Structures are given as C-alpha cells and as structure tokens.
Amino acid sequence: MEMEQASKRIRPSHRFDLDELLGVKVPAEPAGYAEMWLAWREEALQLSPHPSIEDAGYDQGDWQVFNMSYRSTDDVQIGGWLLLPKSGRVKRGLIVGHGYGGRTEPDFHLPFKDAAILFPCARGIGRSAHPPISDEPRWHVLHDIHKPERYILRGCVEDLWLAVSALLRLKPELEGHIGYLGSSFGGGVGAMALAWENRVQIAHFKVPTFGHQMLRLQLKTMGSGASVQALHKKEPQLVENTLQWFDAAQAAKHIKIPVHVACALADPVVTPPGQFAIYNALAGPKELFTLSAGHMDYPAQEEEEQKLLHGLESFFKDL
Numbered sequence: 001m002e003m004e005q006a007s008k009r010i011r012p013s014h015r016f017d018l019d020e021l022l023g024v025k026v027p028a029e030p031a032g033y034a035e036m037w038l039a040w041r042e043e044a045l046q047l048s049p050h051p052s053i054e055d056a057g058y059d060q061g062d063w064q065v066f067n068m069s070y071r072s073t074d075d076v077q078i079g080g081w082l083l084l085p086k087s088g089r090v091k092r093g094l095i096v097g098h099g100y101g102g103r104t105e106p107d108f109h110l111p112f113k114d115a116a117i118l119f120p121c122a123r124g125i126g127r128s129a130h131p132p133i134s135d136e137p138r139w140h141v142l143h144d145i146h147k148p149e150r151y152i153l154r155g156c157v158e159d160l161w162l163a164v165s166a167l168l169r170l171k172p173e174l175e176g177h178i179g180y181l182g183s184s185f186g187g188g189v190g191a192m193a194l195a196w197e198n199r200v201q202i203a204h205f206k207v208p209t210f211g212h213q214m215l216r217l218q219l220k221t222m223g224s225g226a227s228v229q230a231l232h233k234k235e236p237q238l239v240e241n242t243l244q245w246f247d248a249a250q251a252a253k254h255i256k257i258p259v260h261v262a263c264a265l266a267d268p269v270v271t272p273p274g275q276f277a278i279y280n281a282l283a284g285p286k287e288l289f290t291l292s293a294g295h296m297d298y299p300a301q302e303e304e305e306q307k308l309l310h311g312l313e314s315f316f317k318d319l
Helices: 003-009 033-044 152-170 185-194 224-234 236-243 248-252 272-281 301-315
Strands: 052-060 063-071 077-085 092-097 115-120 178-183 202-206 259-264 286-291
Touching: 033 152, 063 115, 063 152, 077 152, 092 152, 092 185, 115 152, 152 178, 152 185, 178 185, 185 202, 185 248, 185 272, 202 301, 224 236, 248 272, 259 272, 259 301, 286 301
Parallel strands: 092 115, 092 178, 178 202, 202 259, 259 286
Antiparallel strands: 052 063, 063 077, 077 115
C-alpha cells in the first residue's frame, strides 16, 4: 500500500502493517548536515549551565524530590525536577524528556530506584516558560521556523545537551553511566540530541515524533503535526528548507549507542511511519517494542505499559 494512499484514509483507529512500517526508509540528509549539528553542539557546550537545586518540600514513595533549574542557550532558564533515592547509593543518572503536553511533575513510577533522575521542561513549556515562545504545541512547533538556524527544535536539543552537563556538574561520579528516556516530543528531540552526544550510554524513545519529516507532511495527523502541515500548504519551500535539518530519523542514522524504541501501529498524533523511520534508521544496537496504539486509550494499554516498563528495567540494567 502506498503511503500517499494511506494518508487519504488514515483515522485514529487505523493500524499500519508492521512489515510495511519496518520498510520505511529515510531520504538523504542535506549536504553539511553532520557538520552543522556538530558545530551547534560545540557552541552550546561552551556554556556553563550553573545548575541549582532546592528541596521541593515533599517526598514521594522512595524518592526525594528537588526543584532544579539550569541555564541553556539564548539565556533561557530551564526548570524541572530532580529525583534522588531516599536510601542506597546512586549508581546511574537518567534524563527524561516529556511529550508535547508538557510536564507538571516527575514520573515517579519509573523502575530505576538507584538513579538520579532529571526531568527538564523544554524551553517555552511548563517550568521553562520563556515568552514569546508559546507553550501551545501548535504554536511552539512553528516558533522561528522561518529561521533554520534559530528554529525552536534546535534550542530544545541544546536544552538536553545542557541537561547532561547540569547532571554531571551535580553528580560527576555518574560519568559513563548516563541514560536518556523520551516520549513523543521528547523522543524526537532526544534522537536529534543523541546523534551528537557522547556522554550518554543508552536510550529509550517512546512513540517518537519528527521522524521522516517529508512523509510527516503528507500523512493526515492531529496535534503539532497538523499545525506544520497547515503552514506547509501556504509556504512549502520555507517549511521544507527548515525541516530538512530537523529530522529525527536522519539523526538516528548517527546514533551508535543501544536504543530501545516503543513504536505504535496506530497513532492519530504521531504517524507510525515516522516513528518506525526512526527505529529503522538507528545505526547501533536496537530493540523494538510494538504498541497497539499511541496517544489514545485502548483496551490493552495498561498491560502493554507494564510490559514496556519491565522491558526498560532489563534494557537499562547494565547502565
């Protein structure tokens, strides 16, 4: 089945064929792609993040909760949370990216009780509010899209690079034991960051977005993708000129560390071919967990989520 034909009749309940999804390829990256991203990372890492933490005034289960902030590029102050175990030695560090719905608290259910876990909010969202960046996904995803070198996704990737710097500044003994987990928006931005990040040893992406941008512009979707599609109809060259530099599947070709990916066969918000394009392109060791659906409720959801958590506990065990 041709992807263009699928785009005409996709609906939230539509399931793509797994074999078809595993065959999705990524178009060639633009000339100078790697050089551009490496230069951006070198520039970003000249900045000291000056992390600060303060007791949040409450604990949650086995966790001590801290408010955390650090400085990112463009003088953006990134806010979030840091979880530390109440007892035992901290053996590893994790950075957790969020979806486009933002974040109002840490994920307390993660099965990593011996880890320091940092939950940063992406610039413009939640605790990282930064006017005039909108916290609404449909506007956030378009911020500075007319300036490829200043497009919002570059800044969000830089926020993650500096999250690694901030965590290692606070916990230098965790060097060599850093992992990343990102869902949806956090998965796509995470892939773009980890393509050039040598301080992270292992990662997980769940229903990651921004994969195969040119295909993403064609397939019917909801959420931030629909906002980009609407602008693309008015100014196709502008959108394509920028998005060619911000394709999570192209970035995945440069990721050499082990990556666990949870991709959905049906998803009204992040089109499955885009998710699988990221998985298919990964250059290093990889593991696929197939979800029945993403970004919507379905009967087997709780069971699949529990299986996914158990899988992640095993995948990250040697970090």
